[in-house]
Amino acid sequence: MPRVKVRFAPSPTGPLHIGGARSALFNWLYARHTGGSFLVRMEDTDRERSSRESEENILAALRWLGLDWDEGIGAGGPNGPYRQTERLDIYRGYAQQMLDAGLAYHCYCTEEELTAEREALLAKGEMPRYLGRCRNLSPQERARCEAAGRRPVLRFKVPAGQTVVVHDQVRGAVSFDCDGIGDFIIMKSDGIPTYNFAVVVDDHLMGITHVIRAEEHLPNTPRQILLYRALGWPEPEFAHVSLILGADRTKMSKRHGATSIEQYQELGYLPEALVNFLALLGWSPGGEDEVFSPEQLKELFTLDRVAKSPAVFDLEKLNWLNGHYIRQCPLERITDLAIPFLQKAGYITGEITPERYARLKSLVAAVRDYLSNLAEITQHVDIFFAQETPPVDDEARAVLTGEQVPAVLAALREKMVALNELDEETARMILKKLPRELGLGGKKVYMPLRVALTGRTHGPELYQVLPLLGPEKVAGRLARAAGRCS
RNA sequence: GGCCCCAUGGUCAAGCGGUCUAAGACACCGCCCUUUCACGGCGGUAACCCGGGUUCGAAUCCCGGUGGGGUCACCA
Numbered sequence: 265m266p267r268v269k270v271r272f273a274p275s276p277t278g279p280l281h282i283g284g285a286r287s288a289l290f291n292w293l294y295a296r297h298t299g300g301s302f303l304v305r306m307e308d309t310d311r312e313r314s315s316r317e318s319e320e321n322i323l324a325a326l327r328w329l330g331l332d333w334d335e336g337i338g339a340g341g342p343n344g345p346y347r348q349t350e351r352l353d354i355y356r357g358y359a360q361q362m363l364d365a366g367l368a369y370h371c372y373c374t375e376e377e378l379t380a381e382r383e384a385l386l387a388k389g390e391m392p393r394y395l396g397r398c399r400n401l402s403p404q405e406r407a408r409c410e411a412a413g414r415r416p417v418l419r420f421k422v423p424a425g426q427t428v429v430v431h432d433q434v435r436g437a438v439s440f441d442c443d444g445i446g447d448f449i450i451m452k453s454d455g456i457p458t459y460n461f462a463v464v465v466d467d468h469l470m471g472i473t474h475v476i477r478a479e480e481h482l483p484n485t486p487r488q489i490l491l492y493r494a495l496g497w498p499e500p501e502f503a504h505v506s507l508i509l510g511a512d513r514t515k516m517s518k519r520h521g522a523t524s525i526e527q528y529q530e531l532g533y534l535p536e537a538l539v540n541f542l543a544l545l546g547w548s549p550g551g552e553d554e555v556f557s558p559e560q561l562k563e564l565f566t567l568d569r570v571a572k573s574p575a576v577f578d579l580e581k582l583n584w585l586n587g588h589y590i591r592q593c594p595l596e597r598i599t600d601l602a603i604p605f606l607q608k609a610g611y612i613t614g615e616i617t618p619e620r621y622a623r624l625k626s627l628v629a630a631v632r633d634y635l636s637n638l639a640e641i642t643q644h645v646d647i648f649f650a651q652e653t654p655p656v657d658d659e660a661r662a663v664l665t666g667e668q669v670p671a672v673l674a675a676l677r678e679k680m681v682a683l684n685e686l687d688e689e690t691a692r693m694i695l696k697k698l699p700r701e702l703g704l705g706g707k708k709v710y711m712p713l714r715v716a717l718t719g720r721t722h723g724p725e726l727y728q729v730l731p732l733l734g735p736e737k738v739a740g741r742l743a744r745a746a747g748r749c750s
Numbered sequence: 751g752g753c754c755c756c757a758u759g760g761u762c763a764a765g766c767g768g769u770c771u772a773a774g775a776c777a778c779c780g781c782c783c784u785u786u787c788a789c790g791g792c793g794g795u796a797a798c799c800c801g802g803g804u805u806c807g808a809a810u811c812c813c814g815g816u817g818g819g820g821u822c823a824c825c826a
Contacts, residue, residue, distance in 0.1 A: 275826045310825050375824085382822085391752040392822055417824055435755070444753055444822095452824040459826045483754060483821045506756075506819090513818065541762095544775090548763055552774045571763075574819065578761045581776040591789070633789045699785085706785035714786065722787035 268300025269473045271336070272326075273463070275307045276318035279524035280325035282577065283478055283508045283516055286542045290505060291476045292331045293543065293565035303470060304336035305346040307463070309456050314349075325525040329535045330558055335470075343470040348462050355457040358465055358495065359418055359450060367494045368450060370416035371398035372409035393446025394419065418451035420461075420491065428486035433474075433503035434570045440486040448487055460484055464491040467500055476503045476567070479574075480515070503567050505546055506574040516577060532605060532638020534593070537586040545575045555588060583636035590635050599628045602638050609642040611649050626688075626732055630724040644723075648732050653719035653741055654748065663715045664749045668704055672712050673742045673749075675702055680739040691730035716745030 272288040274280070280288075295302035304326070308314035323338060335341035345351055362368040371394075373381075382392040399421065401409075409416070426442040450461035457465070467475060482504045492499045510520035522528060528538055540556055548571065549556070549564045556564070590598055603624065606612045616624070631644040647653060655661040663669075679694055680686075699709045710726060717729055717738065730738055 273826090277826080307826060313825075371824095378823090386751065386822090389751050393752095415824095438754070440753075446822095449824055454824075456824085458824070463826085478820095479755065480820055481826090484826090504755085509819075511761090515820075544762065546762090550764060552764085554762090554775045573756050573763095575763090576761060578776065581762065584776055587789090631788095634787085708785090710785060720787090724786095724788090725784090726786090 266473055268295060268298040269303065269471050270295050270300065270476055271303040271305060271467070271470065271472050272331075272333075273305050273307050273466070274322050275310060275313075276315060276322060277310060277313040278318055279526045280322045281516070282523050282525070282542070284322075285325065285329065285525050285538075286508060286545060287477055287505065288326060288331055289329070289539060289542050290547070290565075290570070292333075293561055294474065294476060294567065295334075296562040297565045300473070301334040302332075303341070303343075303346075303472070304333040304339070305348070305466060305470070306337060307348050307459065309348050309459065309462055311349065311456070319347075321526065325529070328529060329525065329539055348457070348466065351462075351466070352456065354469070355451070355462055355465055356455065359457070359461070362420070362450070362494065363418065366421075368418050368420050369399055369447075370401070370406070371419045371447075371449075372401070372406070372414045372416050373397060374414070391444040391446075393444065394448065396447050399447065415453035417449045417453050419447040420450050420487075420494070422447050422487075422490060428489050430482070430485045430489065430502055432482075432485075433501055433567045434572060435482075435504060438482065438485075440483075442486075442490070445487060445490075450491070460487050461491065464488050464495070464497075468492070468495070468497045472500050474501045474503060476505065479504045479506050503570065505570055506572060508545055509574050509576045511576060513574075513576060520577070521579070530639075532601070532635075532640070533582070533586045534589045534601070537582070537589040540589075541582045541585050545577065546571050555585070587636040590632055590638070595625055595629055595632075598632060598638075599625045602628050602641050605638050605641055606645065611642070611645060623732070626728065630728040630732060647718040647720065647723060647729075650719075652744070653717065655715055656719045657721075660715045660719060660721050663711045663721060664745065666708060666712060668702070668708050669712045669749055670746055672698075672702060672704070672709050673716055673746045676713060677739050677742040677746075680735040680742070683735040686731045686735050686738075688727055688731050691727040695726055695730070712745075713742075717741050 270291040272284075272291050274284050274288075292302050294300070304323070306314075306319055308319070319337070326333070333339055335343070336346045359368065363370075377397075378394070381395060381397075385392045398419070422442050422445050424443060428440050428442060430438045430440070432438055448460060449458050451457055485502055485504075489499055508516050510516045512520075516523055522531065525538070529535075536558060539558055539561070543556065543561050543565070544554065547565065547569055550569060599621070603612065603616070606624070612620075612624070627645060627648060628641075631641060634644050635641055655664060675698060676694070683690075695710070699706050702709060711721065714723065714726060714729075715721060717726075717733065723729070733741070
């Protein structure tokens, strides 16, 4: 069996989409699992919509996800160039070859003629397709079209009466009737190949053994197989993975919220969480575990465990997974990742000294349990940076009305004034002793302190809050709260 | 509309003819832990689209229906 070689071939017309990322991931996993290689090329034959910016974007997203490739754009290799617009001569050569061999022909039909034909077929309830009007144009007719300045496209002669069977690795045998296909365009009038043609030429020349892509490409596959046969090339294996759907069960698109990898990155999702989540959309290892590192996924991934039915993108589950990774990953790393979010919110300005970094680590440690993404961190740390922390709601206000409250606040304040520094250990001790010293139940002590210090009835452990604020700020907030309840 | 794909709880899914009175995860609900919330632990509610076959036996195989989706470009 030849060494596996797969590819991801996006068109650079926008950022990397969730669905595209999943296709890339499956290809990558398959290559890594089998010890094969992974190639990335750009299908940029749509010159209107393609851009270098999108290309850079897509590649950056792939790198961010940790999907490294062995050959292609940025990695080089013996089969380049890896951008289709830089391979035009190659396609033209094969197009000429097909024309000479009588496998393809020029077509001069205008857009109006084609639209009319399509609509007529649609009206009759038939599969809309090109009926082959230009197949046997006489030299005179050709000359007349040329004289009229019409630029022809090149169409492939689809053999009549055949059935093409796609042997799909995930779907089994799928057959298509050639008579429903119609001669399709392989070269546009501007000399640029169409997708169906370029993809076949490239996959063959680049030695691709397995084409793993989204199910939306399945209807195109018989056309491509016909091209392989016409050119006398062996077909690769095909594997069509089902689509990722939005909550409304239609193909994911912009109106379904965040759909690009970039957006999730900006919201503070971790690449390993996204990879883990995406791997589980349409694939399952079969066991009872749900959390897998990229290494484990590489180990476990096989095509026979890819599901056939489409999968709805469930943000709740992504959130859970991402929160899980945020909680279990090393504190330093999550701190490093959180810093940009804190800077953007204006909570950190200036240089991050070792002392400040240590404090940031405590800060992150105090709130990481609450997060399902890093962007959410800002709404949990405001209590540490605010100037004033008045009670935020009636429940909080009520806590401060207790008659024991002034004494509680005063007691802790007294201890704070005596201190220059405050670490977690000390805070724990002071807090632990407080109820007994005051002769009060814990709740009557801790709740007022919590509200006085944060303005809220919920939040991180008090022994974490105290050191983060420092004795001075704690004392200040206690004083202000005391002022408010008098 | 033609062609094609798909069909297990709200969602992701295991199941590949008997061990299914159907696993696991997310979400939801309850309890515990925590003198807060969250995290964590334990437990619970909740599913084989319908109808015919095949078979001793069908969530699993076949056919039909229904439903959902994809695709029908000089886009990929």
